[in-house]
Amino acid sequence: MTVLGRVSGNDDETFTFVTPAQPPAGEFVSFPLNDGRTCLARVVCSTPLATFPNEFLYDPFLEPNECADFIGMETTPFKLCQVESKVVGYFDEAFGEFVDPKVMPLPGTPVDFASDELVSAVNKLGEEEPGSAFVGNVLGRKTLVSLSVKDMVSQHLSVIASTGAGKSYTVGVLMEEMMSDKNQAAILVLDPHGEYRTLTELANHKDFASAKYRPEVRVWDPDQINIRIADLRFSDILAIMDDGNMSERMIYFFQGIYREVRRRARADGIDITYAALREEVLAHCDGEDDNAKTYNAILWRLAKLENPIFDDYQHMDLSQFFRPGRLTVLDLSGREEFYQQLVATVLLRRLFEARKGTVTGKYTSESTGDQYIPYPTFVVLEEAHRFAPQNGEAKSKAVLKTILAEGRKFGIGVCLISQRPAKLDQDSLSQCMTQITMRIINPVDQNQVSAAVEGLGRDLLRELPGLARGQAVISGIGLNTPTMVQVRKRKTSHGGMDIDAPIEWRNYSESGASEAQEDSQPDVSYLEEDSKDWF
Amino acid sequence: MALGEIVRIESQGRFVFKASDDDGVKPEIGTYVRVGDVIGLVVDKRQSVREELIPYIPTEMSGKYLPYGDDLSENYFGVASLGMLSGAGPDHEAMVSVSLKDAVDEVGQEDLMRFHTVDGRFKARYIDRLVPEVGPTPMLLATRRLQNVMGDDNAPMILAVQRYLRGLVR
Ligand SMILES: Nc1ncnc2c1ncn2[C@@H]1O[C@H](COP(=O)(O)OP(=O)(O)OP(=O)(O)O)[C@@H](O)[C@H]1O
Ligand SMILES: [Mg+2]
Numbered sequence: 001m002t003v004l005g006r007v008s009g010n011d012d013e014t015f016t017f018v019t020p021a022q023p024p025a026g027e028f029v030s031f032p033l034n035d036g037r038t039c040l041a042r043v044v045c046s047t048p049l050a051t052f053p054n055e056f057l058y059d060p061f062l063e064p065n066e067c068a069d070f071i072g073m074e075t076t077p078f079k080l081c082q083v084e085s086k087v088v089g090y091f092d093e094a095f096g097e098f099v100d101p102k103v104m105p106l107p108g109t110p111v112d113f114a115s116d117e118l119v120s121a122v123n124k125l126g127e128e129e130p131g132s133a134f135v136g137n138v139l140g141r142k143t144l145v146s147l148s149v150k151d152m153v154s155q156h157l158s159v160i161a162s163t164g165a166g167k168s169y170t171v172g173v174l175m176e177e178m179m180s181d182k183n184q185a186a187i188l189v190l191d192p193h194g195e196y197r198t199l200t201e202l203a204n205h206k207d208f209a210s211a212k213y214r215p216e217v218r219v220w221d222p223d224q225i226n227i228r229i230a231d232l233r234f235s236d237i238l239a240i241m242d243d244g245n246m247s248e249r250m251i252y253f254f255q256g257i258y259r260e261v262r263r264r265a266r267a268d269g270i271d272i273t274y275a276a277l278r279e280e281v282l283a284h285c286d287g288e289d290d291n292a293k294t295y296n297a298i299l300w301r302l303a304k305l306e307n308p309i310f311d312d313y314q315h316m317d318l319s320q321f322f323r324p325g326r327l328t329v330l331d332l333s334g335r336e337e338f339y340q341q342l343v344a345t346v347l348l349r350r351l352f353e354a355r356k357g358t359v360t361g362k363y364t365s366e367s368t369g370d371q372y373i374p375y376p377t378f379v380v381l382e383e384a385h386r387f388a389p390q391n392g393e394a395k396s397k398a399v400l401k402t403i404l405a406e407g408r409k410f411g412i413g414v415c416l417i418s419q420r421p422a423k424l425d426q427d428s429l430s431q432c433m434t435q436i437t438m439r440i441i442n443p444v445d446q447n448q449v450s451a452a453v454e455g456l457g458r459d460l461l462r463e464l465p466g467l468a469r470g471q472a473v474i475s476g477i478g479l480n481t482p483t484m485v486q487v488r489k490r491k492t493s494h495g496g497m498d499i500d501a502p503i504e505w506r507n508y509s510e511s512g513a514s515e516a517q518e519d520s521q522p523d524v525s526y527l528e529e530d531s532k533d534w535f
Numbered sequence: 536m537a538l539g540e541i542v543r544i545e546s547q548g549r550f551v552f553k554a555s556d557d558d559g560v561k562p563e564i565g566t567y568v569r570v571g572d573v574i575g576l577v578v579d580k581r582q583s584v585r586e587e588l589i590p591y592i593p594t595e596m597s598g599k600y601l602p603y604g605d606d607l608s609e610n611y612f613g614v615a616s617l618g619m620l621s622g623a624g625p626d627h628e629a630m631v632s633v634s635l636k637d638a639v640d641e642v643g644q645e646d647l648m649r650f651h652t653v654d655g656r657f658k659a660r661y662i663d664r665l666v667p668e669v670g671p672t673p674m675l676l677a678t679r680r681l682q683n684v685m686g687d688d689n690a691p692m693i694l695a696v697q698r699y700l701r702g703l704v705r
Contacts, residue, residue: 062695072627072662
């Protein structure tokens with residue numbers, strides 16, 4: 001056995017060891033327990049054992065070590081590190097998890113870098129095993145890291161980081177893994193920036209397609225995504241109509257209209273339609289009295305339902321969206337935030353209904369077509385703070401919270417992605433039991449993460465600002481212990497590429513497009529003679 | 536010409552000598568002295584032996600220990616030994632005993648340099664060990680003497696050490 005260093009002492013939560021090496025924070029080390037087992041620990045921070053007197057540092061050309069040796073100071077401590085470390089535990093094969101030995105190593109105990117074998121016990125599953133998602137390797141090691149898809153889907157996932165840290169990229173990696181033969185997941189991505197479209201490459205990629213399985217990726221363009229009027233609740237329609245100055249009276253009158261139309265539709269066994277609502281309002285619009293004026297005001301507000309996103313009959317067909325081995329990308333780019341929220345609301349509400357109904361036996365294959373979803377589903381929400389904001393209202397917040405709380409029972413997993421955790425509903429965030437946290441610089445966001453992400457110790461939280469692109473701290477039930485991970489390269493291309501402004505500017509100039517534009521002088525013929533000089 | 540002779544051994548590595556009664560050079564705090572191969576440093580000056588000890592001094596010895604009127608000018612010097620300088624070269628850690636009545640001489644410039652040259656480099660490795668014992672001031676005064684024998688090359692280092700010792704005085 002090699003020795004990295006020796007234990008010097010401990011406090012309640014951590015122990016320290018002294019070593020000539022300088023192990024980075026997050027690195028795994030180990031020490032022997034009395035019963036012969038090996039205990040895993042994680043480096044919190046390394047500090048030098050001693051520091052030079054400041055006076056030795058005033059002159060930058062002077063070697064402080066030389067000064068120290070000149071006066072007979074022991075110089076070894078300047079070359080040693082005192083490493084604070086946190087006990088993870090010994091790996092219990094029977095339980096398949098790390099168990100806290102509840103004792104700290106005694107002073108003098110030898111500490112070593114943990115073996116790759118012990119470190120690979122951070123994984124619940126091997127990277128090729130069914131149910132695993134291979135995401136990368138332990139930072140600074142070759143040890144591969146694989147998340148447990150079962151845990152991620154049943155108890156939700158959060159991906160939190162500052163912009164550009166690699167959230168979408170990492171989720172892309174997860175999608176690849178979940179869509180591969182070993183998982184064959186049923187996933188839907190709400191994609192407000194249209195950056196997941198490149199996942200269509202999956203279908204023809206040799207690493208994913210096999211003789212007996214080929215993942216399917218369907219992208220829905222913004223104009224193909226419709227909300228059926230009948231899927232909206234009264235309050236949804238009201239939210240669409242109300243520009244902030246709808247009077248109590250108007251709301252009251254419209255409620256009457258809505259009830260009447262719904263009653264009739266139910267009696268006839270048909271859906272509520274925009275046409276029916278409009279017709280009913282119109283019927284009250286004649287006349288000069290106050291009531292007629294109110295109905296007229298309702299009428300032109302109701303016209304907001306004429307937006308092409310709403311349809312009387314077309315709707316989001318759940319059984320089309322969710323199917324094992326199929327990844328559905330709803331490209332919502334270009335849609336206003338309000339409509340993105342509305343799509344999420346209606347979709348999540350119907351999905352919850354459908355899964356609940358299917359699990360409880362209300363929907364069967366023979367009965368209601370698109371409501372029958374006999375398998376778990378996973379929904380990815382980019383810009384999750386738009387759908388569940390910490391402050392302020394979003395239609396989608398309530399249903400999202402319901403799914404986060406109860407989704408486990410009905411097999412609906414959610415992945416919340418956000419670059420502004422402080423703006424994301426704290427409750428929702430804390431329901432995500434697997435957490436991928438990447439570089440976060442903003443202290444407000446860091447605090448939010450530390451409050452919502454239990455498993456992420458203060459030690460790892462401290463590392464967040466220093467993480468590079470594609471580096472993540474993965475914590476929670478998807479792994480056996482929080483681990484710093486270098487996320488692997490994508491096999492499909494990444495859709496959310498950074499814009500390289502200088503390259504694009506130069507390309508533009510070189511393409512000759514700029515000259516074409518220069519040639520078109522402004523037309524100034526309509527100006528007075530003397531003001532033409534200005535151009 | 537001897538500076539004086541040892542009148543008391545206080546401990547391993549610490550002794551007191553009494554300066555000769557002549558008008559020759561008087562040692563100061565920070566003066567390097569030698570007793571045979573032992574190199575020491577004057578770290579304090581006293582008028583007399585400690586008062587509380589006076590009753591225990593035998594009468595026949597009192598002439599030596601108790602200050603006479605003309606002895607009131609500080610004639611007793613406490614020395615901390617720094618190590619040895621023999622034919623084999625300097626040793627900053629050696630602890631060799633000295634004896635009562637041993638003659639105490641001043642260390643010449645050449646020996647001072649030899650004592651402070653280890654493997655061709657300038658070292659005063661006793662400083663760190665002695666600071667807690669005798670305080671930073673005698674060491675600071677000693678470095679002033681060293682300045683004169685160390686070349687310009689070592690000036691920045693001695694300056695850093697002096698700043699450090701001054702910091703400890705405060
Ligand atoms: N694991 C990785 N390996 C290689 N490159 C990566 C990795 N992760 C991220 N990148 C690069 O970093 C860039 C930003 O990543 P990404 O688009 O995923 O950031 P983001 O966190 O989703 O940002 P935003 O908040 O703006 O959506 C990408 O262009 C990608 O090429
Ligand atoms: Mg992104």
